[in-house]
Amino acid sequence: MTDPCLCNDGHGPLKVPGFSDVPIDLELCPQNRFTHGATEWTQWPNLTARELAMLALINDLTEEHGWHEKVFNDNLMVDWRMQALSRPLVSPKAWDWCLAELRDKALYFEQTGNIVVFNTGAGIIKSDAVAERIQTELRDATELLEADEKVSRQHTVLDLVDPSLFPLVYGRTRVLMDSGRVTLDSTINSCGRGEIVPEFPPGYFRRQRPVRRNPPWPEEVIPTPHAMDRDDERWSARYQWLPCEVDFVNDSGTDVRITSYVNNLHPIRYRALYGTIAKLVSQSIEPWNQILIKQNRGRTPMRIRTYGLEPDNERPEWATHEKLRELESNRSNTAFKEAVDKIKEYLALPERLEEKEGKQISPTWETEDGGLWTALYRKWTRLRTWQHPEPGTAFGFNDWKAGRAEKAIIDMRIVYPDSNTCHNFYKVALQDSFRKKGLQVVVKISSIELTPEDSAYDGTDWHLDGMLNDHIVASALHVFDIKNVTEARLSFRQQTRMEQGEFHYEGWKLESLMDVFAIPGDSEDIDGSVTCGCPASLQDLGSVVAPQGRLLAWPNVLHHRMEPMQLLDPTVSGHCKFISLHLVDPHYRICSTRNVPPQRHDWWVEEAIEATGAAKHGLPAELIHQIDAETENWPMGIEEAERVRLEREHEQNTVERYIFKEGAHRYIFGTI
Incomplete structure (x- = not known):
């Protein structure tokens, strides 16, 4: 449940992060909230390349x-199987597992219209259950929004409702801090009420903030140590998105109503x-x-769990280190000569061209101390190939469904408790x-507008939704x-x-490890003995298509980006319109x-002019324009709001650079 110390119901002082002595970087203990993606969530270990292929x-x-x-039509599944087996890393065992899982997912889909994909650890929902009426209503409404000349445009993207315009700005925004609430019906009349929220001093996160002996919040929500002791790059001391309030309307079910204005959508x-x-x-x-x-x-749970590599070809059974060392003790006997002949045959086996650049075999290996083993071992490492692990090896599909998926094909070298x-x-x-x-929800409505003159959209960079003090834990996107x-x-x-x-x-090239565990880049990138700039351990899952009518939902632990798009017919304009919903962690309450x-x-000047009856009484348009111009920055003008949006965007980019680079886990491997 939401902790009672956080409250923004308007019946008393505002007690949320950043207000009433509640730290702006308050972070509930993990067991009292949902997991976020700001250096908290990790998939451990990497998914294997084969599991990614299955997903x-x-x-x-x-x-x-x-x-x-179709998945229950055995005859059709023969064709699907043939097509699947032509894909990289989809083996017969992988297909059998995927078919069993598809049949399970089909039952859930028939009940809900939803399906979870890429679901190892985290997952993404694809839903085609949004009613056509909702899509029609959204299309009709956006036509009116597009006619509003004050909407924000960034190149090919038209932000019809943008939460980064007019956000909470510390040191600038007026807030009802003592009591009171803004309702849908009183929204415009409330303009100018409240007090300007204090600005946080420079270096707020750098300074040591001692734990109070009697803090105004329970022990389980005291700020976490990392938030108290160092400059935390994940938070903003300047901005916060403003969610709207969403109430449930009945004693059961999921029907809701919005009870406070959506920021930048006239109520x-x-x-x-x-x-x-x-x-929606x-x-x-x-x-x-x-x-x-x-x-x-x-x-x-993972479908394939392993902590190592399995060779496709073992070393010759007759050649062990001990046996060869023993034979070298008497080089004149027949057994030694037979071993040398066998090794010569083994050394003559053909190799892949790229493997010939490996460790060279001494031309005098026959006479060197330990030469037999060294020559054979180096040849074996150059011939050796590895297996991509298979599903169903350590545990079966039914075990996996029941959560009995703890066994690994190759066990961890270091076993941790639990x-x-x-x-x-x-x-x-x-x-x-x-x-x-x-609930509290942040709403954004966007339209990608392409023309013959500007016919391509570049997509977005990798990102999470919001900064940590926005407390976004899940998002949904609906293309209408x-x-x-x-x-x-x-x-x-x-x-x-x-x-x-x-x-x-041990003994494997890092390329082998990278291939099995789908690690991108070159082996030198993750070799700690070669470089100290090892890359962040980030693994691509894949992409999900969003046709018209579809809703996608995902936890805000997944980095995501929208891929590029372009006109189908380059001579005619086109568009893609969508609405994004960002869920604030309901264990918190934020402003x-x-x-x-x-x-x-x-909004204010329109209401003010109407309240004076200026238009009704024939006030000249020039005078109405003068009233508008003289009050252009009250409460906040569009030019200032655009500047704030750009500054907030820059700050968000800085936060994401930290999360994706400096604050991320890294691939660091070396010679063992």
């Missing part, structure tokens, strides 16, 4: 029309759109329930746990209107962890639009 196959096959019925002019967005939030709750992560524990325990599945039900308090552009597609990756001491790879009167000057 990609399942994702692709669930794009087939009627897939949930009167677009009141009908508020109802549509509420329906309601539709997103069950997908969020399926993918939210607790205590850094993934929702689904590292070999069964997977504990758990459920999340936002509608039950937070029915009284409700696509015309004359290539498909919308989102790619996902995640932070992983692979420790050198946990893996068996929301319930607590912040709207900051938009255009």
Whole structure:
């Protein structure tokens, strides 16, 4: 449940991070909140390349029309099997596993219209259950939004509703800090109320903040040590997105209503759109329930668990180090000469061209001390190949479904306490746990607009949603209107962890390890004996297509990016319109639009002019324009808001550089 010390209901002082002596970087203990992606979530260890191939196959096959019925047609599955086996790393065992899993997923899909893909640890929901009526209402509303000349445009992207415009700005924004609330009906009339929120001093996160003996929050929510003792790059002391408040409307179910304004969406002019967005939030709750992560524990166990490499070809059984050393003690006997002849035959076996650059075999190996073993071993390392591990080796599909997936094909070199325990599945039900308090959701509506003159969209960089004090734990994206552009597609990756001491790879080239565990780059990149600039351990999962009508949902532990798109017909304009919903961790309460009167000057001046009856009484347009111009920065003008948006975007980029680079785990391997 939401901790009672955090409250923004308006019936008393605002007690949320950044207000009433509650630290801005307050972080609940992991067991009292959902897991975030700001250097917290890690997939341990890396997924194998074969498991990634299986996940990609399942994702692709669930794009087939009627897939949930077709997977039970044995005759059709013969054809699907042949096609699947032509894909890299999809073996017969991998296909058998994927088919069993697809049939399981089909049952859930028939019940809900949802399917979880790329679900090892974290996962992504694909849902085609959004009603056509919701899509129509969104299309109609965005036509009105596009007519508003004050929407923000960034090259080919039109941000129709942008949470980074007019956010909470410390030292600038007026907030109802003592009591009071902004309702939908009182939104515009509340402009100018409240006090300006104090600005945090420079170096706020660098200074030591002692733990108070009697803090105003329970012991379990005292700021974590890393937030108290060092300059934490994951937080912002300047900005915070302002979510709207979302209340559940009945004693059960997921129906909701929005009770405070969506930042930058006029609550009167677009009141009908508020109802549509509420329906989409309601539709997103069950997908969020399926993918939210607790205590850094993934929702689904790995299908292939291993901590080493298996050779395809073993060393000759007759050649052990002990035997060859013993034969060298008497080089004149027949056994020694026979061993030399066998080794010569072995050394004559053909090698791959690239392996000939390995360690060279001494031309005098026959006479050197230990020469027999050294020559044979070096040849074996140049001939040796490795296996990609198979599913169903350490545990079967039914064991995996039951969580009995702790066994590894090759055990960890160092066994940690509780590292070999069964997977504990758990459920999340936002509608039950937070029915009284409700949810907080950040809304964004965007349109990618392409023309014959500007016919390509470059996509986005890898990112997480929000900074840590925005407390975003899950997102949903719904594409409701696509015309004359290539498909919308989102790619996902995640932070992983692979420790050198946990893996068996003695004598193997690092390329082998990288191939089996899908580590990108060159072997020198991760060789700690060669470089000290080892790359962050980030593993690409794959991409998910978002056709018109689809809703995607994912936990905000996954880095994601929208892929490029372009016009299908380069002579005609096209667009892709979508709405994004970002869920604030409901274990917290943060400052929301319930607590912040709207900051938009255009909303206020429109209401002020109407209240004076200027238009009704025939006030000259020049005088109305003068009133607008004289008050352009109150509460906040669009030019200042655009500057704030750019500054916040720069700060978010800085935060992400830290999370993806300096704060990330790294691949560091070397010669063992």
